[in-house]
Amino acid sequence: MNTVLSRANSLFAFSLSVMAALTFGCFITTAFKDRRVPVDIHVSKVMLKNVDDFTGPRERSDLGFITFDLSADLQPIFDWNVKQLFLYLSAEYATKSNSLNQVVLWDKIVLRGENTKLNLRDMKSKYFFFDDGNGLRANKNITLMLSWNVVPNAGILPLVAGSGHVSLPFPDAYEATKSY
Amino acid sequence: MGLSQHDVSFRDRKSNGFCFLFAPVRSKLTNNSIFCIHCAKMLSIFKSIPTHMDYKGQKLAEQIFQGIILISAVIGFVYGLIIEQFGWTVYIVLAGFAVSCVLTLPPWPMYRKSPLSWQPVVPETSGESSQKPQESLKKKKHK
Numbered sequence: 001m002n003t004v005l006s007r008a009n010s011l012f013a014f015s016l017s018v019m020a021a022l023t024f025g026c027f028i029t030t031a032f033k034d035r036r037v038p039v040d041i042h043v044s045k046v047m048l049k050n051v052d053d054f055t056g057p058r059e060r061s062d063l064g065f066i067t068f069d070l071s072a073d074l075q076p077i078f079d080w081n082v083k084q085l086f087l088y089l090s091a092e093y094a095t096k097s098n099s100l101n102q103v104v105l106w107d108k109i110v111l112r113g114e115n116t117k118l119n120l121r122d123m124k125s126k127y128f129f130f131d132d133g134n135g136l137r138a139n140k141n142i143t144l145m146l147s148w149n150v151v152p153n154a155g156i157l158p159l160v161a162g163s164g165h166v167s168l169p170f171p172d173a174y175e176a177t178k179s180y
Numbered sequence: 181m182g183l184s185q186h187d188v189s190f191r192d193r194k195s196n197g198f199c200f201l202f203a204p205v206r207s208k209l210t211n212n213s214i215f216c217i218h219c220a221k222m223l224s225i226f227k228s229i230p231t232h233m234d235y236k237g238q239k240l241a242e243q244i245f246q247g248i249i250l251i252s253a254v255i256g257f258v259y260g261l262i263i264e265q266f267g268w269t270v271y272i273v274l275a276g277f278a279v280s281c282v283l284t285l286p287p288w289p290m291y292r293k294s295p296l297s298w299q300p301v302v303p304e305t306s307g308e309s310s311q312k313p314q315e316s317l318k319k320k321k322h323k
Contacts, residue, residue, distance in 0.1 A: 001233070001238040001241065001242060002231075002232060002233060002238060003231050003232075004231045004285050004286070004287075007241060007245075007284060007285055008281070008285055010242070010245075011245050011249075011277070011280060011281060011284065011285070012277075014245065014246060014249060015249055015273065015276075015277045018249050018250065018253045018273060019253075019270070019273055021253075022253055022256070022257055022269055022270075022273065023266075025257060026260075026266050026269070029261065078264075079264055080260055080261065080264040080265055080266045081266065153266050
């Protein structure tokens with residue numbers, strides 16, 4: 001403490017320690033918060049095709065097309081320890097070969113300060129809904145659900161499932177694969 | 181604040197200082213490389229800037245910067261919690277850091293109010309006899 005440099009050193013070290021303590025406080029004030037919000041998913045159109053999956057097995061695979069509406073109010077999730085949300089819509093279903101299949105159909109990043117009221121109509125899925133066989137045809141229980149990663153300033157990275165999912169049956173017949 | 185004084189101190193510490201621009205001068209006494217003449221000049225300029233605080237001043241400076249940073253941390257935490265922006269917490273702590281830098285880094289006069297009262301320099305009489313009592317006096321007086 002007798003020279004400028006030693007004073008600067010202890011001042012800087014003390015400030016960093018205080019900052020670390022504050023960051024931990026920021027984490028601890030939000031660590032036990034419930035980040036689930038109700039989500040309303042509505043599927044307006046389902047289409048099923050049987051096409052060549054060039055990335056997967058040699059046989060023709062089932063490819064689903066889903067048009068959906070999505071509405072949710074994400075405002076309660078945001079607080080001072082949230083930088084962004086990574087939302088993703090996934091489909092879960094069981095087939096003969098696998099008891100649980102999960103396919104991500106669509107995702108969205110909601111940054112802090114952006115519009116937190118989701119109200120999407122007639123959305124097409126971003127990613128192909130391919131099954132690795134013929135498990136989609138006549139599957140009576142395909143569940144769509146919205147989940148999100150909460151990206152924090154400090155602390156854990158929670159993965160939250162939105163309350164509110166929709167289950168739908170897939171058609172028994174394929175559409176004609178003329179154009180897609 | 182002559183140059184020779186510092187040269188002596190460099191040699192005493194047997195510093196292995198070096199200069200990137202000029203070849204260091206080798207002293208004949210210790211055979212250690214010391215600072216080249218330019219560096220020594222620059223260092224003497226830096227050393228002529230007063231940075232010293234007395235003991236009470238050091239304690240006061242530490243208390244002041246700790247107080248300022250802790251207070252700004254509390255204010256920033258509460259403010260950030262209220263407006264839900266952790267960024268403002270960081271800014272307020274940084275402001276406290278800047279303020280305490282200004283207040284405690286330079287040796288302001290308030291940190292130099294109680295200087296140590298050294299014994300007056302004993303005039304150098306003749307060689308070794310005067311050295312020993314001077315040293316012991318200093319040790320006694322040292323806090």
